Amino acid sequence: MxxxxxxxxxxxxxxxxxxxxxxxxxxxxxxxxxxxxxxxxxxxxxxxxxxxxxxxxxxxxxxxxxxxxxxxxxxxxxxxxxxxxxxxxxxxxxxxxxxxxxxxxxxxxxxxxxxxxxxxxxxNRFNHTSRRVKEILNTGKTGRVLGARAFVTWHRGAEYYSRDKWRGKWETEGGGLLINQAIHTLDLLQWFMGDIDTIKASIDTRFLKNVIEVEDTAEATIKFKSGATAFFYATNGYPLDSVVMLEIVCEKAVIRMEGDVTIKYSNGDIEHISDDEKANGEKAYWGCGHKALVHDFYKKLPEGQHFEVDGNEALKAIKIVNAMYVSHKIKDYVEVG
Ligand SMILES: NC(=O)c1ccc[n+]([C@@H]2O[C@H](COP(=O)([O-])OP(=O)(O)OC[C@H]3O[C@@H](n4cnc5c(N)ncnc54)[C@H](O)[C@@H]3O)[C@@H](O)[C@H]2O)c1
Known part of the structure; x- marks a missing residue:
């Protein structure tokens, strides 16, 4: 080849x-x-x-x-x-x-x-755990999705922002915690739960007020077209980069992702999905999906096949983040087009 x-x-x-x-x-x-x-x-x-x-x-x-x-x-x-x-x-x-x-x-x-x-x-869409959760949701065996919650509690201190001048500024970073760190979790939420209808969000700079222009903390209520609602909280002010927690409540099961995944079905069955390739070291929060994503991109390219996370698909996360910034400004729900 x-x-x-x-x-x-x-x-x-x-x-x-x-x-x-x-x-x-x-x-x-x-x-x-x-x-x-x-x-x-x-x-x-x-x-x-x-x-x-x-x-x-x-x-x-x-x-x-x-x-x-x-x-x-x-x-x-x-x-x-x-x-x-x-x-x-x-x-x-x-x-x-x-x-x-x-x-x-x-x-x-x-x-x-x-x-x-x-x-x-x-x-993160290419992590084994994410792909299995997506597959299970698609089978319908968990029933309708009723709601979700997601927590991103990471640490980005003053030194992180002062080391690289482009960070912490609206003009060059385009925002803070939401567009840089939490965007992965927002992307997963909409990937699992479908199109979003409206969002109400607030952002704040709670920890690095005199260091950055952008937000380091955010919360949101995200209403999906399906009728489900997600509750979202994220901060860069936590003392460590803890594993992201994402829980999806369905009619017949509760799916809890925190690195590994546990699915508790209402009939008493419990299913564990282990992260196949554990990320290690200082930057473990990046996950292991890069290799799988890049390999898939190169596999699809010569075959002229559709690559899953194309521009249209990635645009959704930009629309979500943008809606959150607008919602904070107008203090109301914003439609996510
Ligand atoms: N997918 C993930 O989990 C993940 C993790 C970390 C970073 N990122 C993303 O990767 C991107 C880079 O982040 P980073 O942490 O590596 O930043 P960085 O500041 O460490 O690296 C950026 C590099 O770009 C270079 N650069 C700047 N202007 C340039 C130009 N005009 N031409 C050529 N090179 C130029 C800089 O010299 C620097 O070496 C960002 O978009 C960030 O959000 C993604």
Missing amino acids: KKLNSAIIGCGNIASMHEAAILSCHNANLYAVCDIDSSKTLEMKQKHRCQVFAQYQELLKSDTIDVVHICTPHYLHAPMAIEAMKAGKHVLTEKPMAISVSDALEMVRVSKQTGRMLGVSFQ
Whole structure:
């Protein structure tokens, strides 16, 4: 099988997950890396003997590159993805796909216009536990979904924000806790429970008031078109990155995800689903799904098959986050279009 030539733009924290996933993918070849900071690309160049670019516009001129992985600060995702697709490259971008709904819509439009595949890194959808829960919900054996609750209690201190200047600012991060950390859980909630009707939310900067412009704490009531309601709480002010808790109450079962999953059926049966590949180490909260997501992207690409977390699908999370910010401003429920 012909290998696809990959390039990573932005060689900071998350790039190592893309690097490892590309290297372990049978039809991908790490051809180039790009970062405005040459200290970030030096090690990659030595390890992989790949091409190095300081300006992404130069990288996009290379006809050899098939797929571009965008691992840069949030505000750069949309312009880089749009330019890359117009230059004929397929794009896999880190979350969030964009910092505004209009930018995300433009990315979807350009993907359609150019015929280039646009994927977004919502890797938690590829965890074994998430996929099993989705399958079980789809079988109907748990009955109708009645409601849910989700808690994201993580730690992002002042040093996290001061280390990288793009964080903590509306202009470059596009928000705080919601668009950066909690977006994974919001994406899972709507993936499991279906389309959202309205949201009422409030946000606050409770812990880092003089450090960041954006929110570090948020809560929301999320009303789904199905009639179910989800109760959501998230903060970056917790002392540790605890495992996300997501509980779904159905007519015939309660599904509790906290790393592993326990399903208690109303007939007394209990089902345990274990996370197949446990994430370890300092960044365990990233999960293990990146490899599966990247491999699936490269599997679908040559076959012209639909990649599940495409632009349209990832747009939903941007609409949810945006609705939360608007709801906080107007202090009322907001429709999620
Ligand atoms: N999926 C996940 O679980 C997950 C986890 C962590 C980060 N992320 C996402 O990954 C992205 C990057 O986050 P990070 O923590 O790696 O950030 P980072 O600041 O560590 O890395 C960003 C890199 O982009 C480079 N860069 C900035 N402007 C550039 C430009 N014009 N051209 C080329 N390179 C440029 C920076 O020099 C830096 O090396 C963000 O969107 C973030 O939300 C996702």
